[in-house]
Amino acid sequence: MNHGRNCSQTWRQESAAAGTNRKxxxxxxxxxxxxPLCLPRSAFRPSPRLALRPPPSLGKQSRAVAAAAAAARAPEPRSPGAGNDTAFLRTGASSARRQWKVQTRAWTIGRGRGTRQVKGQVVLSASRAKDISQHLCPPSPPPTPPSERPKGADGKDRPCRIQALNKYGLSSYWVSLRPVLGAGGDTDQRKHFPRDDASFYYGTFPPGFSWGVGSSAYQTEGAWDQDGKGPSIWDTFTHRQKGRVFMNQTADSSCESYYKTQDDIKLLKExxxxxxxxxxxxxxxxPTGVxxxxxxxxxVKFYSDFINxxxxxxxxxxxxxxxxxxxxxxxxKFGGWQNVSMVTYFNDYANLCFEKFGDQVKHWITFSDPWSVAKEGYETGRHAPGLKxxxxxxYTAAxxxxxxxxxxxxxxxxxxxxKQQGLVGxxxxxxxxxxxxxxxxxxIEAAERYMQFCLGWFANPICAGDYPQVMKDYIGRKSTEQGLGMSRLPVFSIHEKNYIKGTFDFLGLGHFTTRYITEKNHPARQGPSYQNDRDIAELVDPNWSDLGCNWPHLVPWGFRRLLNFVQTQYGNPLVYVTENGVSEKLNHIQLCDEWRIQYLKGYINEMLKAIKDGVNVKGYTSWSLLDKFEWENGYSYRYGFFYVEFNNRNKPRYxxxxxxYYKNIISANGFPNPIEVERWYSIATETCSTTNQILAAEPLLHHMQMVTEIVVPTVCTLCILLSAVLLTFLLRRQS
Structure with missing residues (x-):
């Protein structure tokens, strides 16, 4: 690659503008x-001292968002125009009235390898298109030679050139807005996986890096009322609140892992x-929680034996x-997490676990995804206990x-x-x-709010002792506008702030996908809600691969940004990735799960880049070992490495x-070279075809099992009865 004068010129111009003299x-x-030694700047993560400075008007926490986004910016894994151009995004709700189609064309400058052209389009509401045109298109666009204008950009289409990325030496964009009728999206949008390119990093993880998979008790164990177990809120939610879960399914039997621990450990060994x-x-x-x-x-015996x-x-x-x-x-009795007494009961339960299993367990996680517990359980009602x-x-539950x-x-x-020398996070x-x-x-401020209302809601108190300031400001202001005498966000006392601050030995981080964020004002008259308090809108690039289901989209580059954000925001804590994975829907049942291979490859590679950036990641947990009960989605979503036949009483795993593929990543502790990584894919797809044949024969085996277990015993019983009748008849006749 030869960037030559363009590369050096760009850097000198930026250095001069910043008042520095950097190489x-x-x-x-x-x-x-x-x-490669000489990279496009967009694929290069500068050291902190070389990081691009955010606009001086932004606050400290907004700088963290801007720094994380700029530090890990890599264009190739991203879809066309996914950098900063709103025109490539679609809103969640479609308009029944007139809409605008945004057509774009982009070309790369200063790369030294020719030009790379990409195209994309999306339908937006008329009001949104107007906002975009006013924001992205200056009133008097700079004069451009006619030869450089993209095809179709005439005076009627109001073309404008987007300069937002030029100072980074990336791309220059044309946007033209033209009215179209109808409310549909880009129906001809092809879903494709990103190809390997110069941005993919071939290398290995640090020695001792821990690889794993995960599961949870309710989703996999089954045996919901066996051996003295008491009912949980999810047992009640699935049994009594019909219509809340897909096809009213329950986890009563699920994977039957309570009875198949030895089988699951064999899978872990595999x-x-x-x-x-x-x-x-x-x-x-x-059983009662007390x-x-x-x-x-x-x-106690079950978990002790399992851990051992x-x-x-x-x-x-x-x-x-x-x-x-x-x-x-x-x-x-107490209203669950709405009641402060849960603090005492949970502490008693935790101390029982430390007492019984602490000599064997050295890594403890107190709560898994408390954001979902609070928001979905006590705000939207989508999860147990189903309160709205x-x-x-x-906020009270959190x-x-x-x-x-x-x-x-x-x-x-x-x-x-x-005594136990363990860690709690x-x-x-x-x-x-x-x-x-x-x-x-x-x-940038909207994206900051998104991150603080999601991650900072829990991480900030644990790391710094209090809720993020932006949460306190926005919820307090909305509460005042709604006529409330105090904020709906609870307040920590000074003693509680000091008590909570620093209460973690490691930070577990779960991540699945990425959203584009922009500001959207929700008037206070719409009523109080977590969603309205944030004043944001979440957008999805239509070019992102959705992997056969609506969520999650394949956006690996967001993972690296998130990890860099955690490093910047919370003082580079010890991080274990505790959840990361992708599902397929019910109508995509197959064992050759190419989408999961691509997801693993992309996200693990971005994690590797983040480690090279200096993020302190010590372990990775892929979600999950088995297909299992997926909460409100029942068994319609499958996250597992192993397919589970739920209709079979024995719950076989395939x-x-x-x-x-994942096994090869673990064995190599990363991605050694392109040839080896490609070979992994070939071996993986060849292996799954054999298993597919076994799975295809499963219905026949199931019927044969039924014959063996039901028909044969029934026939034998009838034969014995018939023989007894005949014998009785013969004996009477002789007498």
Whole structure:
């Protein structure tokens, strides 16, 4: 590659504008040793001292968003125009009236490898198109030679040239707005996976990096009322609130992992993982949720045996204390996480776990994805217990969850740490929010709010002692406008702030996809809600591959940005990736799961880049080991490496192609070279075809099993009865 004068000129111009005299980083050794020495700037992550400065008007936390986005910017994995151009995005709701189609054309400058042209289009509402034209198109666009204008850009189409990216040496865009009738989107949009290119980094993870998979008790165990287990809020939610779960399905039997622990450990051995993330069912251990009432000895024995078997097979258990299955009695008596008494009951339960399993378990997670627990359980009602306490329920639940986490951490620190030498953290799940236009302060601030209302809601109190300032400001202002005397967001006392601050040994991070974020004002008269408090709109690029289902979209570059954001925002904490994976829908049942292979390849590679950036990631947990019950989606979504035949009483497991691929990544501890990585894909797809044949024969085997288990015994019984009748008849005749 030869960037020559263009590269150096661009860097000198920016250095002069910034008042510095820095050398061009493209002619210095790259921190990503596996990449070419001279890179396009967009694929290069500068060191912190070389990081692009955000606009001076932005606040400290907005700088973190801008820095994370700029530091890890890589254009190739991204879809055309996905950088800063709103015109490539579609809004969630379509307009019944006139809409505008945005046609674009982009070309690369200063690359030295010729020009790369990309095209895209999307339908927007007329008002949104007007906003875009006013924002992106200056009133007097700079004169452009006719030869450089894209085809079809005439005076009627109001063309304008987008200069937002030129200062980074990336691309120059043309946008033309033309009215069209109808409300449809781009129906001819092809879904394709990104190809390997110069932005893919071939290299290995640090020695000792921990690879694993995960699951949760309620989703996989089954045996919902066996061996003394008490009911959970999800048992009640699925049994009594019909219509809340896909086809009214339940997890009563699920994967039957309660009876198949040995089988699951064999699957873990087949994957060659070094850790397995599991959760303990609170109602299986303490049926009523109150330790003083009763402790179920059979539940204690089950988890003790399971953990010991994992250790005997050189698999490290990472144990989650709460993965959404609150004992139903605590919900009935106290209102669940709406009641501050949960802090005490959860601490008693956690200390029981430390007492019984702490000598074997060295990594504890207090809560898994508390954002979903609070918002979906107490705001939208989509999850158990199904309450719709809009504008207050989620904030109250989160407040008590944060207090519970802090109390458990202090209990472990004071009572158990010296003896057991373990770590206690929390697992927070959040998508990355990318500003639609990184040159627009309002979009950057909107993306900041998205991140703070998602990740910062829990991470900020645990790391800094209090809620993010932007949450306090926005919720407080909205509460005042709604005529309330105080903010709907609860307040920590000074003592509580000091008590909560720093209560983590590691930060668990879950991530699935990315959203583009722009500002959208929600008037206070619309009523209180978490959604309205944020004043944002979430957008999806129509070119992003949706992998056969509506969520998640394949956007690997957002993962690297999120990890860099965590490093910048929270002081580079010890990070374990605790959830990352992709599902397929019910109508995409197959074992050759190419989409999951592409997802793993892209997201793990972006994590590797983040580690090279300096992010302190020590382990990765792919979600999940098995297909399982997926909450409100029932069994319609499948995240597992192993396909589970739920209609079969024995719940047989079959490996998907991604098993072989992930196993190779683990064995190589990364991506050694292009030839080897391509060979992995070939081996994986060849392996899955054999398993597909086995799965295709499953109906026949099932019928044969029915014949063996039902028909044959029935016929034998009839023969015996008939023989007895004949024998009786003969004896009577002789007498």
């Amino acid at each position: 061009c980083p493209f002619h210095a050794p790259s921190p990503l040793a596996g990449l 994957l060659n993982v070094s850790h397995y993330r599991i959760s303990i069912s609170w109602p299986r251990l303490i 330790k003083a009432d009763y402790v179920n000895g059979k539940g 078997t994992l250790l005997e097979n050189d698999i490290t258990p990472i144990v989650t204390l709460y993965h959404w299955d609150l004992p139903q009695m605590l919900q009935v 306490l809009r504008g207050t329920g989620a 407040h008590h969850i944060i207090k519970s986490h802090a109390k458990v951490w202090h209990s472990y620190d004071k009572i158990w740490r010296k 929390i697992s927070l799940t959040c998508n990355w929010g990318e500003p639609v236009d990184i040159t627009n302060p309002k979009d 490996p998907k192609a991604s098993v072989q």
